[in-house]
Structure formats: structure tokens, C-alpha cells
Amino acid sequence: MSDNQFAALGLADPLLRAVADTGYTSPTPIQQKAIPLVLQGGDLLAAAQTGTGKTAGFTLPLLQRLADRSCKRAGHPRALVLTPTRELAAQVEEAVRIYGKYLPLRSMVMFGGVGFNPQAAQLRKPVDILVATPGRLLDHVAQKTLNLSDVEILVLDEADRMLDMGFIHDIRKVLALLPAKRQNLLFSATFSDDIKALADRLLDNPGLVEVARRNTASEQVAQRVHLVDRDKKTDLLTHLIKEGNWFQVLVFTRTKHGANRLAEKLTKSGIAAAAIHGNKSQGARTRALADFKSSALQVLVATDIAARGLDIDQLPHVVNFELPNVAEDYVHRIGRTGRAGHTGEAVSLVCVDEFKFLKDIEKLIRQPIEQFTIPGFEADLSVKPEPIPMGGGNRQPRAPHGRGNGQGHTQPRQAKAGPNATQRKPQANSTAARTNKPRKPAPRQG
Template identity: 70%
Template sequence: MSFEDLGLSAPLLRAIADAGYTAPTPIQSQAIPAVLTGGDLLAGAQTGTGKTAGFTLPLLEKLASAGPAHPRVIRALILTPTRELAAQVEESVRVYGKYLSLKSLVIFGGVGMNPQIDALRRGVDILVATPGRLLDLHQQGEVNLRHVSFFVLDEADRMLDMGFIHDIRKVLAILPPEKQSLLFSATFSDEIKALAERLLKSPRIIEVARRNATADTIAQKVHPVDRDRKRELLTHLIERHDWHQVLVFTRMKHGANRLVEYLDKHGISAMAIHGNKSQSARTRALSEFKAGTLRVLVATDIAARGIDIDQLPHVVNFELPNVPEDYVHRIGRTGRAGAEGEAVSLVCVDEEGFLADIERLIKRPLPREVVPGFEPDPHAKAEPIQLGRRVLHGAPGARGSEPARSPSPRSAAPRNGRGTPRKADDRPARSRSR
């Protein structure tokens, strides 16, 4: 099948060709005709399957065929969980819509409001937004959503993980009841199904990959290692195999910072992205990493959402996630669109329980490979893992967590039910944004 077979117009086909794409991915070949036909859509697709084009292309087609609105008003709203993903989606809108007379805008927290307000006042057809900044600007009367006819909720599972369910409900309450709605999610949990029932009307359901599956193009392996030798082992692997463009995951922001310091000290260029980094610092790190001038990008799970890099060869789990679904999201950064990739996990005795949970989820054992010179101590005892104000027990059979101390209500960070800190910089915060 080709893009010509999907019913897209000449300007879009020209832009697709300019971008170097010749054939649609499975999610694109199913989602594009479904959206063009009309009706709501519930789509299950893993990261890296081409889902962004799966909804941006038909939205552009339908808006262009409807003709310009006078005055120019927001007719399509795309809601994403993070700044990086919002920027990536809006970039796709501009790339594919380059030969159309449609205007798009991305808005998110962490940057000044005034330029966004100015752009909104000049008129926008397609708005890509994170929930917090969207609600901030709507409350100030700067966002008019009364004319929205297309609504996309992207990465819905991550939205819920980050605690955005209340913000999503607020957005739904201010959107017109009559619209075409699309919900994209990597997994179909009970919470996602409940959200879909609230948002979608008799949706068509598309699921292009087995739920919680990992791509066959990703070579996965585990390197057992003592907890205090992980940084040394990572440095060894990067240098020995001459790795470039390595995306490394840590659990916590301060752990990412310490790892960057260690790698820099050992002559490996590295930068970190997480919620405490300014938007300019995050943009610079991503730009240098994509360009190949930065060798290692160290990220937390939430900050890495939206990283879209063709041919990313290596993903390293410096620390295993305590939520097994996050493993699937992490390694989905590599092995995209048929390209081969490698996902390496450095696992100490504290994390063997997490590893067992991951293998249970993906329904396959991960091969273990001890690196010579980094043999783990066979007598090492598992220790609890500190995760913010919680203590995780990741040893086999020691499931669950407990509070490390009793934080005061003022200092306690909002968290979802699984203990993942909710990201603060994209929720409404009146005093912060001004």
C-alpha cells in the first residue's frame, strides 16, 4: 500500500515525499482512512509506530478540504502529556502541512505566556497543547475552543500515569459536544477504557501491536552488575562498543544529574533532561542529541516522552522502572519503523523483582549476559530502593512500597496511585506562569 491509496490530496503527498516516506506504517494505513471517513477512533499503538502521522495527516486533509475559516479559529485541538511531545507533534503538523494554508501553534508550560497569547490572537487552525498551559490560557480568556471540530488525546496512558485525569475532564467540559474525537494509547488499561467511554461515541477500535509487546526489531539483554558499579559498566560499554546516540534512563532527576557528571568526567559528552531543567536546556540537549553531537542523553521517564529520533540505536536502562509498562515505553525509543535497535538493562540484586515483573508483562525471558570484569557479588543482599519519599522493595518476592517518612502536606508532591511523581510544570499554576 502507498500513501496515494489512502485518499490524501496532492499537497500532503508532496510533503510526505519531501520528508522521505514512501509507504505507510500499519497504524497509518488503518487510522488515516478511518479518520477521513469520520467517526471517533480508539487506537492502540506503541511508541515509534508512526501514530503521529496517523492522526496529523487526516486532520490536515479534512481541515484543508473544509476550506479556511473566517476569522481563523481553533478547529483542531491535540492534547499531549509533555512539552517535548507537544513540540514534536506540532513539528509534524508543520512538516506535513507545509503546502497548505493552515496555521498551527504549540503551547506548554515552562516558557512565557505572552508570545503564545500573541499567536493565539492572530488566529490558529490547529492547536497542540499540554493540559496545564491550555487551562491557564482558557481561564484567562485567551483560548476559544467553541469551534473545535477535531480533538486528539495523544499518549492517553501517560496522561493518566502523570495524574492529568482531572485536567482532561476540565478540557472535555469546555469542548463542543459535537466533534470527532481520537484517543491514542500504548496500552488499553481499565482506566483507558473508562476514559474512552466518556470521550468517544461508538468508536472504531484499532490495535496494531500486541498489548504490552516489545518490537521484534529490538535486541534486548540484561547485564547483571553490582549496584555500585553501574556507572563504571555503562562507561565501559559505551567506550568498548563505540556507542553514539545513547539514551539512558534513570528513575530520579538527581540520579540523572550525577550520572551526567560521571560520564563527563570520563570524557563522554552527556546531558540530562528532566522536569527541573529549563525549557531552553531541554531543547538544547534534544537538539544536540538528535544532531549526533551529544553522545549520551540521560532522561527520566516523563521527560523522555516525545523524543522522536530516527534510527536511535541504543537505549540503556541504567535503573529498571518499578512500573513494568514503563519498560515497554522506554525501549520503544529504538527499533522504530523496522530499524534495528538495542535495549540494554543494567540490573543489580535490588531490581530482580522488577525484572521478573517486566518479563511477566512482555511474556518472555530477557537474556542475561555478565560482562567480564563486572561479575556481580553472588552473596550480595538486596536493599530497599529510595524513590523520593517512598521506599521500593524490588527484590524477588518483596513486592510493594512504603513511605520513607511522613512528609508534611505542603511538601508532599502529587503522585498517582503507583507512586510516580506527577509532573508539576504542565499543571495549572497561576502564580508560576506569570
Template identity: 70%
Template sequence: MHFNELGLAEPLLRAVREQGYDTPTPIQAQAIPVVLKGSDLMGGAQTGTGKTAGFTLPMLHRLALEPSKKDARGRVCIRALILTPTRELAAQVEESVRTYGKYMPLTSMVMFGGVGMQPQINALRRGVDILVATPGRLLDHHQQGTLDLSHVQIFVLDEADRMLDMGFIHDIKKVLAIVPAKKQSLLFSATFSDEIKTLADRLLNQPVLIEVARRNQTAELIDQKVHPVGRERKKELLAHLIKTGDWHQVLVFTRMKHGANRLAEFLNKEGIGAMAIHGNKSQGARTKALAEFKTGDLPVLVATDIAARGIDIDQLPHVINFELPNVPEDYVHRIGRTGRAGAQGEAISLVCVDEDIFLRDIEKLIKRSIPSEIVPGFEPPSGERAEPIVLGRMTIGVGGTRRGLAVVAPA
């Protein structure tokens, strides 16, 4: 199947061709006709499946069928609202809207916290057709009376599972109370928990269900590997792998913000360009790091799980788990950022004895064992014993107060 068989308007097909695409991904092939028909949709899709184009393309098509709505003052009204959990994802979704809608007479803007409100207020005064926002800042504007959502015709809730993980359920309910009851609603989630199903029942009206990436599957194109190593030599091993492999565009995951900072500092001292992104970094610093990483000017990006949501880079060659996540599903999310669009990707985990318990949980979840390979010169010390891992005020792992899930400050 080709994009020109899906019923999209020619200006959209032109923009798609310019991006070098001619064949839709499975979620695009299934979702686009559903959205074009005006049906509600519940989409099961992990990061990297092409879901953003799956909803932005038909949304742009539908909005362009009629002229922009104007309010009493002659300003363009918001007709489409896309809600995302993180600033980075909001920025990337709005970039996709602009990329695919470049030949259409539609306007868009992105709205999130961590930056001044006045430029956003000014943009809202000028009027936009499509608004991409994070929940907190959207509600700030609503409370200040700078936002009118009464004309919303299409509402998209992206990465709903992560929204709930981050505690946004009450904000989402507030947003649902503001937007019109009669609208087309699209919900996307990598997993379908009972909470997600309850939310979907409230939001969606007779939705079409599309599930393209079964829960907890890892892509076959990702070469997964574990390097056992002593806990004190992980940083050295990572620097060794990057240098000897001459790696570029390496996304490295840590559990905590301070760990991301320390690792980035160490790599820079080793002559490897690295920056950390997490919730304590300013929006400007996060945007700069992400932009330089995307262009290849920054070889290594060190990220926490939440900060990395929405990092969407075609053909990202290397994802490194400097520390295994204590929530096994996060492993699937992390490594799903490589091996995309038919490209081979590599996911390497540096595992010390403290993390063996997490490795077993991950292998149980993905229903396969991950090949293990000791790097010569970095053999784990024979007498090293497992110790609990401290996460904030909680210890996890062997001897910890909690074995698996940990509640930690948002990253």
C-alpha cells in the same frame, strides 16, 4: 500499500515523499481512512508505531477542505486541538503538523508551561488553525480568556494512558467541558485500562477501534540483553560499554532526577558527552539537549521515564536501562524507542542484585526471558545481597514498603 492509495491530498503526499516515506505503517494504513471519513477513533498504539502521522495527515486533509474560520475580529479560529502529556511530545507533534502541512494554507502553534505566556498570547491573537498543547497551560489560557475553543472540529487526545498516570484526568475533564460537544474525537493509548475505557466512553461517539501493537509486546527487531553488575560499578560499566562499542545516540534511563544528573556528570568526566533531561530542567535546557541528541552532536541523553515521553528519533540504535523501572510496563515504553521503522535496535539493562525482583516482573509481563551476559571485569561481587531501593519517601524491592508500583514525584 502506498500512501497515494489512502486518499490524501497531493500537497500532503508531496510532504510525505520529501520525508522519505512511501509505505504507511500499520496504524497509519488503518487510521488514516477512518479519520478521513470523519469517524471517531480509539487507537491502541505504542510510541514508535507512526501514530502521529496517522492522525496529523488526515486531520490536515480534512481541515484544508474548507477555508479557515474567522471570528468577529477577523482572526483565524482554532479548528483542531491536540492534547499531549508532556512538553517534549507537544513540540514534536506540532513539528510533525508543520512538516506534513508545509504545502497547505494552515497555521499551527504549540503551547506548554515552563515558558512565558505572552508569546503564546500573541500567537493566539494572530490566530491558528491547529493548536497542540499540554493540559495545564491550555487551562491557564482559558481561565485568562486568551483562548477560544468554541470552533474546535477535531480533538485528539494523545498518549491518554500517560495523561492518567501523570494525574491529568481532572484537567482532561475540564477541557472536554470547554470544547464543543459535536466534534470528531481521536484517542490514542498504549494500554487500555478500565480508566481509559471510561474516558473513551465519555469522549468518543461510536468509535472505530484500531489496535496495532498488542499491550506489553516488545518489538522483535530489538536485541534485548541484561548485564549483571555490582551496584557500585554500574557507572563504570556504562562508560566502558559506550567507549569500547564506540556508541553514539545512546538513550539512558534512570529512575530519579538526581540520579540522571549524577550519571550525566560522571559520563562527562569520563570524556563522554552527556546531558540529563527531567522535570527540574528548564524548558530551554530540555529543548537544547533533545535537539543536540537528535542531530548526533550529543552522544548520550540521560532521562527519567516521564521526561522521555515523546522522544521520537528514527533509528535510535541504543537504549540503556541504567536502572530497571519498578513498573514493568515502563520497560516496554523505554525500549520501544529503538528498533523502529525496520531498523535493528539494542536495549541493554544493567542489573544489580537489588533489581532482580523487577527483572522477574518484566520477564513475566513480556512473556520471555531476557538473555544475560556478564561483561568480563565487571562480574557482580559474589557476596552482594539485595537491598531495598529508596524512591523519595518510599522504599521498594526486597524488604521495601511496596514491592512494585511506587508513587514518585513527576519527572
């Protein structure tokens, strides 16, 4: 690495040493733009997809701004990073430890699905940087194991996903617990109207950083579509993996049940596969991700929410076993590959039920997706489209209320999949929407 490239951003020697240890040679565009702004102490509004280096873009300057002294009060963190999912929280806190290895700062990660008491025990010691999902964070506040009155820096990471998952109520509760004078950093994949509204409330004359155009697919990703009958998708996927000798394949399904079923079928066909979604225990999810990163697991089958925040270097293959019903999620999915200068491939297996979804995606990314055909797996285009049942891993924009479990609970939309499909409106939890009752103190699952 040329240390001077990072040194030119104003980073101190202990951080430059830690960056050098990771082997990174030069800052990414988001790091070049965000780090100096954060070091100046002002608020920041940044638009960046995952895979752009945004985590280091805020963890490095955050560490430097806290490095002058360490926390002395137990359970009173000086910096708070909020993330929508458990996996992302764990990865952010890992980055804090990696980059802060030569600084006398302590960090911890907090989310549901694991024991409450061990986290409470950690909070009985001083913690400088806390990375958390909103629900479990508020549980600790309710149990008085955590006090947020000393927070100097707040980071909302993947804020757009937090809003999509219905966390706006929890975010507002957290904001009410923080001191009025603090530095705020908001990172989002897109600048939607909701994000702009949140930024207007949260940020004070922020610096603005945008490193990727909204809703664009990475130029490093080769996108292809294979039209196939719905009952031949599993056989086609098995064929592609075996014939292409694919390893580290991330496969997306719409539902948790579908992810489980597909992982079981792939395993039976001799392909090491596992499913990852919100119903899996945190231990199972952590093991599956570790096995996948080490290539002990050939295929990871995931729902959209479970895959958000997965940080896997040089991931070569993403497969949309089922297209998402929200076109923007396609961009997030294929953004798992083609990262940090590496090339990747995104293959979508599309049946007649999903033609509307494909049309919406091509309209969003403003380009047709190349089609290809494997002999023996040609689609019968005369088949009548069937309605697509939704559930499990889908999201709907602006869910009425989040449960605070690190994964979100929404009523998915029933999309029109064909001429005879029906559309069902999402059912809002009217009680939750009308009231803002105090939470029960029992720990939640995220």
C-alpha cells in the same frame, strides 16, 4: 515513494507532496488503518506504541479535514491536540507543519516552562491547529486568551500516560469547554481499564485500530541483561560505551537527581552527556535533544516521563542504568529503539536490589532476557539487597491529581527491592482529591 500507496488512503495532493518531501515510501500499519477512518469523520480509538507512525496517522487526515477553509477567528482553534509532555507537544506540532506545508493552515504549540505572553500574542491571530499540554491550555482559557468553542476535532495523544500523570481532572475540564458536536481521536499505547472508561465517555461509536499487542517488546530490539554490583554500574556503562564505540545512547535512570549525577560522571570520563528531566528548563531540554539528534551529544540520560514522546530516528542503543519499578515502563523505554524497521539494542544493568523488577519485566513480556557478562564486572550475588528509594522520574498508576505542568506530580511508590525492604503507600493529596476549586490564573510550568 510510491505516491499511490498514500493516495490509496484518500489523501489529497498537497498532503501527498508533503509526504513525498519527507522521503517516506509507504504507510505504516497504523497509518493504513487510521487515516481512512479519520477521513470519514468518525471517532477513533487506536492502540499504538510510539515509533509506529501514529503521529502521521492522525495529523495527515486531520489536516485534510480542515483544509477546506482556514480559521478566521483569533484565539478560536478548529483542532486541538492534547499531549502529556512538552517534548511530545513540540514534536506533534512540528509534524503538523511538515505535513501541512502546502496548505493554508496555521498551527501553534503551547506548553509551560516558557513565556506566557508570547503564546498569548500568537493567539491574537487565527490558529487552525493547537497542540498543547493540559495545564498551560487551561491557563490561557482562564486568562481569556483562548476560546475552545470552535474546536471541530479533538486528539488525545498518549492518553494512557496522561492518566498515569494525573491529568484526568484537567482533561475533564477541557472536555467541558468543547462543543458537544466534534470528532474525537484517542491514541494510547495500551487499552487499560481506565482508558476504556475514558473512551466510553468521550467517543461515539468509534472505529477501533490496534497495531501492537499489549505490553509486548519490539522484535527488532535485542534485549540483554548484565548483572553487576550497584557501585560498579557507572564504570560498566562507561566501558560499554567506549569499547563498543556507542553513539546516540539513551540511558534511563529512576530519578532526576540520578540522571544529573550520571551525566556529570560520564562527562568527566570523556563521554559527552547531558541529562533531561522535568526540572530542566525548556531551553536546556530542547538544546540537549537537538545536540543528541545531531550526534554532538553522545549520551542522553533521561527519566521515564522526560523521555516519553522522544522521536529519534534510528536510535541504536537504549540502556536501563536502573530498571523501572513499573514493568510496563520497561516496554516504553526499549520502544525508543528498533523503530520503523531498524534494529536496536536494549541493555539493562541490574544489581541484586532490582531482581524483583527483572522478574516482573520477564513475566510481563513472557520471555527471559538474555544475560551476558563483561570480565571484571561480575556481580557478587551474595550481597544483601537494599531498599530502592524512589522519586523524580517515576510514575505510579493513576495519580490522584495532576498539577497540569506538562510533567505531572505524583508520589512514587516505594517498591520492595529485597527481603528487608519496606513498602510505602502513595500519599494522595486529599484536598485536591475532594475538591475541584477554580485555578489561580497565574501561568503554570507546563
